[in-house]
Amino acid sequence: MKLCHALAVLIIAWLAVIGHVQAVTLEVNQGNSTCIKAELSASFSITYNTSSGTRTAQVSLPDSSTVDAGSSSCGTDGSSPWLVAVFGAGHALGLGFSTNGSLYSVANLTLQYNLSDTSVFPDSDSLDVVTVVSSSLGIWATINTTYRCESPTTFSVGSASVTFSGMRLEAYMPQNDLSPTESVCTADQASTAAPPTTPGTTTTPAPPPTPPGIPERGAYSVSNINGSVCLLARMGLQLNVSYFSLSQNKTIQELVNLSPNETIVSGSCEPSSASLVLTQEPIATLNLTFTLNSTNSRYRLSAITLLANWSDMTAPFWASNTSLDYLRSTLGRSYMCNAEQTLAVVPTFSLNTFRVQVQPFEVTTNQFATAEECQIDQTQMLIPIIVGAALAGLVLIVLIAYLIGRKRSHAGYQTI
Known part of the structure; x- marks a missing residue:
């Protein structure tokens, strides 16, 4: 018994030495009300420069962490929590x-x-305080529900990475404690088993969904805080999602059109980034993020995030990719592509676009600027020209051959 006790003490001491990650409870309050509460463990892997190269520091969020009252907020006066x-x-x-x-x-x-903290960053060649930011993490839940994810989940942020585990959090809280109703992250969800059957019964799978056809083209806009339009978009959008179907008891691929008449439009505009958020309740929220490269004055669609919750899904679907390179154009011009395009996001989700015209920066008259056409449209326009030129050349060759042949036939007779 004494040996077991000694081993337990030794293990605890060893975990303390290597920096065992502990759970921390953090709350943001407004008066006597709690609006944000988080219970989580977090560890950080940070790469930094030294005089002889680079090193990676491993840091844990200690249980002595406190909420910064000056920076934390419940989101009043139009600001975000x-x-x-x-x-x-x-x-x-x-x-x-x-x-x-x-x-x-x-x-x-x-x-x-x-970086001036030598206990964490020994031999750092800089004394700067570095701030890095990442967005579209896939941490979400319905209002009045606690987000829970016990599994370790790692997010890249600049030259660092953050790993959360044992996470339970809720924002926009109507009460002072976490809701007992939970939204469980995908990593924690066990694979769905086939529904049980009893002797003498059979399960008939439901027929596959009918393709929805070409989506309706919607007109969307985002305005600045002063009310001026800062982003314009006209396009038809179709979600191509692979998920496990409850009715068919297998993974299926389904196409779903976004209906402009049923879509709530929101978003934001910054000097070097702009986002268009399309929400079709209760089935999906699609976030398109554009970024501007100030060096070459070119912009692109750099990130797409989808939150979907269809009745036939075993759990809400989330997909995100923040390193995309689609819909490229020049600052001061709009991007246009009439052809259908498939924008691959992740293996289980792609976005099909139809008759796209978009301008996320420098919208001056609430109208699109001169458009730069996509390569597909240019190729499709070039093909008829090439075919027409080839046919014209062929007709010309036939005509020349005919005239030469006719001239030779006349040369065989003598005039009397």
């Missing part, structure tokens, strides 16, 4: 939240680390 935890010598972890009325999500993850 923020939970900012400070720890160590000038380090901070921030979670920014957003909502569309029915869902809330972590819209921004911010990590601040102080």
Whole structure:
């Protein structure tokens, strides 16, 4: 018994030495009410420069972390809710939240680390305080529901990565404690087993969904805080999603059109980024993010995020990719593509676009600027020209051959 006790003490001491990640409870309050609460463990892997190369520091969020009352907020006066935890010598972890009325999500993850802290960053060649930001994390849940994810989940943010585990959090809270109703992350969800059958019974799978056809073209716009339009888009959108179907008891691929008449439009515009958020309740929220490269004055569709919750799904579907390169055009011009395009996002989700025209920057008259056509449209226009020129050349060759042949036939007779 004494040996077991000694081993337990040794294990606890060893975990403390290597920096065992502990759960931390953090709350943002307004008066006597709690609006954000998080129970989580977090660890950070941060790469930094030294005089002889690079090193990677491993840091854990300590249980001594506290909420920074000056930076944290419940989101009053039009600002977004923020939970900012400070720890160590000038380090901070921030979670920014957003909502569309029915869902809330972590819209921004911010990590601040102080390279002058020699206990964490020995031999660092810089004394700067570095702040890195990441968005579209896939941490979301319905309002009045607790997000829960016990599995370790890692997010890249700049030259660092953040790993959460044992996470339970809720924002926009109507009560002072976490809701007993939980939205469980995909990593925690066990694979769905086939429905049980009893002797003498058979299960007839449902027929596959009918293809929806070409989607209706919608007109969407996003305005600045001063009311001026900063993003314009006209396009038909079709979601191509692979998921496990409850009715068919297998993984299927389904096409779903976004209906402009049933879509709520929101978004934001910044100097170097702009987002268009399309919500078709209760089935899907699609977020398109454009970024501007100020060096070459070119913009692109750099990120697509989808939250879907269809009745035939075993669990809500989430997909995101923040390193895309689609719909490229020049600042001051709009992008146009009449041809159907398939924008691959992740293996289980792609976005089909039809008759697209979009301008996310420098919208001056609430109308599209001169359009730059996509390569597909240019190729499709070039093909008829090439075919027409080839046919014209062929007709000309036949005509010349005919005239030469006719001239030779006349040369065989003599005039009397």
